[in-house]
Amino acid sequence: MADVQPTTYIPEPEFGTSGSTPRKKTISNPYLHRLQRRHFLLFDVLPIVGTAAAFAFLAVHPIGVTELALLFSMWLVTGLGVTVGYHRLFTHRTFKAAPSVAAALTILGSMAGQGGLMSWVALHRRHHECSDREGDPHSPNLAGSGLKGRLRGLAHSHFLWMRRHEYPNIVHYAPDLIKNRALVRVARLYYYWVALGLVLPALIGGLVYQSWTGAVSGFFWGGLVRIFVLEHVIWAINSFLHTFGTHPYESRENSRNGGIFALLTFGESWHNNHHAFPESSSFGLDWYRLDPGYWLIKLLAFCGLAWDLKRPSEERMKATRIPRNGKPAPSTTA
Template identity: 80%
Template sequence: MAQDGSVFATHNADFVVESGADHRKKAISNPYIHRLQRRHFLLFDVLPFFGMAAAIAFLWVHPFGVVELLLLFGMWLLTGIGVTVGYHRLFTHRTFRAKPWVAAALAILGSMAGQGGMVSWVALHRRHHECSDREGDPHSPNLSGGGFTGRLRGLMHSHFLWMRRHEYPNIVHYAPDLLKNKPLIRVARLYYYWVVLGLVLPGVIGGLVFMSWQGAVSGLLWGGLARIFILEHIVWAINSFLHMFGTKAYESRENSRNGGVFALLTLGESWHNNHHAFPDSPSFGLDWYRLDPGYWVIRMLAVAGLATDLKLPTKDRRVAKRLDRRAASANAAA
């Protein structure tokens, strides 16, 4: 799937555009960018660890109940949809078109996930597809050497550690379409405010339901910080484990794999090999019986007239890339 947008909300991305950066460069690296990366890493990647621990510790003060479960699940689902349907399938790969207000809502929900500003996220993911599992891929698990130690080092890098410091993809090169979308950029500039809203909202709901500060803190912890922690690790596992383990149904130039058993948990993102084989498809499952909640949301938007131009791969395209077909042809030729 995707990754942590790591460096910038869009106002920081403007630094790259307006500071005279060489637009011919595909990636940029300097001390200013690395400071921003470390700050984002500590705030949105490390702090949720402590938030999850605090949520568990707070059970001694306020028990986990139906309200906490609903806040955790509801906020996880909404922000997860913001990432998979908005950040990934709409903004990065343009697999469908959405009404402007729908796109803005998806950008807000994706921002609440705390995985980076929309433009940065898109640029990083487009670079990932361009260089996947090769030099230049920001989070491949397959470039750290062989053997157990190399594979473990690669998994740790791709799952989490790469976000501390990395080359920043030039958004002028990788995301010019988004930079031209002024209404969407105005929404994206408020990235940090949307993250805070995603923390405050469940806290307010918890406080109002229980009419106590304990309810407010419990809502903040479970619907906010713990939710960010859980969603992050689901997303990061696609970067790491599904580029090393799983099944491969279609030919693709990188090591992407499918992990169908995790389809519901990842909202369809675990059909990762399918996605790399057909990145322009809004459906990652491709077949109706392969669970893909992200695509179900897109289909509902289409039925409501809020999404158009869904670009599903044709049967011929899919057959041409099937690995079992190629293997059968090779065996017949032999």
Template identity: 80%
Template structure:
């Protein structure tokens, strides 16, 4: 199953991205392609960061059942695994972060340049070929008790297919052409999946080796503030590891965090509540550096 998933959803987007560039000979990249790529990236990316990560993995807030279902479906459309197994893997990552047992640490592959390169390759991409599958009964007992989430997880492959079919259908309908449908599939489907995957994987790999480190945490997490918008707030990674219960990864209003903006919007309309943002006193107690988080540097 791991090999099949790796081939379908990690290798296939690379092939699809190459095909998208080849298809430019037939249909140039335009507003339609950009719109579908951006919209599908934003929707599925928010499904991952707000749904999979902040809501289901860390329970940083509570949400209305239909919001939970929508976020789980959008996260599934990203093609990064069913919600229950994704949560189990990520909770194991936090339990063993940068120690033996962490499924994707870049810091366990030896010393020197060779070890660093091997670690980056492993944590960014290669670990997904074969890895220990965490026991979901142990790591995600709350999710397997939620029948709606379990049903969504069982339909995972259908949600991924929907994430490819939707931009293809919109591309065809908007352009009234078969070239628009294929272009929508390629740019709103495969390229979108490729871009989002590598953004998420870079959090696991590069930000466990490089960046700023303002807060105490027992692993090697770092912030990469310049990537805050494109990562939808995920690149405040040291902040997140220091305060994993917080729905805000930026922690301060001036640190861009689109994922938290969506959660706050849900809260304004009564669709999300019990946001566990750490107090100023707690953040001050963990602060170890006054270094600006805006420019990544070597660890």
């Protein structure tokens, strides 16, 4: 496996084709803000309402093995689509994959309802560029000090930032993805893939129970409840793991590890490890640290569908590790 270098992705120079006009890193206008509010209502607020409705619907159709299986399986495949596809493959290019695998991961990640591929990648690359500093779209550490500032920061980073924010220019932050025409063709069907992720469990529920109530129950538990659960799991990485947890490796921001949540987050909760070595395909770094996302990558590699898996060398990890009696973790204030 290749050793991780400090940086594997560098945005293109901040100039237009003329070579003299600076390219804007972010875009902010009323049209984009309307799109952001629409997406926020459809895919962030509606799953909350849908989850409440799912519990109310239990009076009509009690939950059974089918609903639990749909919730778990859809959560698993869409969550892996986000961590392995959106995050490790497309954002940080921690490994290479066959075109069919890239397309499948794009579809599964899109079903999670967390944004189209290009937008997600651009936002996350900007997060790493400006992490816990001005320009970070979802830092919990820029809302002031004290309890009130901390709570305001957590609410912003976990949920509220998605209502309205500066939109990272994908021409600047994701030119590599834009040039991949096959990938763009799949990614531009984002809303269809989200719809598929809702319709599929509804069809399965209807077929299993042979009733409209089974279809509605499948739609709720395999669709909206699954989106709700996965969203808050992923959002907790942005909020709580930039505030609480351990900080074993040097990094310029306040990222933290929360190993107790490793399985629930598909390995994403090794967040300080990730920020210290963002180009590593393994977030756990050590075999005994649970990292389901990396397990899938290893399985794909075993099948010949993934290659060039990157990991930091033992020397780099040792040089970057903070001694237990060494310097403290970075401050949580801006």
